Amino acid sequence: MNTQSPGIKAAREFIDAFNAQDHERLGRALNYPHIRLALGEFKRIESHNDFVDSSRSNESRLRSEGWNHTKMRSIEVIHQGTDKIHLSITNDRCDADGKVYNSFDTMWVATLQDGHWGIQFRSSFLR
Numbered sequence: 316m317n318t319q320s321p322g323i324k325a326a327r328e329f330i331d332a333f334n335a336q337d338h339e340r341l342g343r344a345l346n347y348p349h350i351r352l353a354l355g356e357f358k359r360i361e362s363h364n365d366f367v368d369s370s371r372s373n374e375s376r377l378r379s380e381g382w383n384h385t386k387m388r389s390i391e392v393i394h395q396g397t398d399k400i401h402l403s404i405t406n407d408r409c410d411a412d413g414k415v416y417n418s419f420d421t422m423w424v425a426t427l428q429d430g431h432w433g434i435q436f437r438s439s440f441l442r
Contacts, residue, residue: 320392321432322400322425327387329434330406334384336377338370346426346433353439383411388418398427406439417441 325344332341342363349360360366386407394401401424408417424436 320395320400321427322392322395322402322423323390325425325432325434326390326402326404326423330385330387336370336374338367338374341370342366344433346428346431346435349434350436351439352437353441380408381410381416382408383413384409386415393422400425406441 329341329344332344345360345363345366347360347362347366349366351358351360360369386409388405388407389403390405391403392400393403401422404421404423406419406421407415408419409415419439419441421437421439421441423434423438425432426435428435
């Protein structure tokens, strides 16, 4: 695994911010417009502020399902160019005791915009 890949670094920054539920930092880990495909539906988020608002509103839902943190069980660069990197990831959602209660595969695309590597697309098999 190329742990020095800017795509992997961007993904790790996203997960670290997600686990801290630091919504501002989480929004900065992305590039915009940000696209997410989950549960058969595309969602387009136009801006950092839109993402932060959405992230804040989702925190209580996460907590109510017993979520405490997410672990990236695996991450692999599957394609890499000069301004775009495709990542294959398996994420585990864990409760406060560290027990995995939901594991899912996901594909993320990290892009380089104005000198910033961020996650711009996420497609998950999250259920």
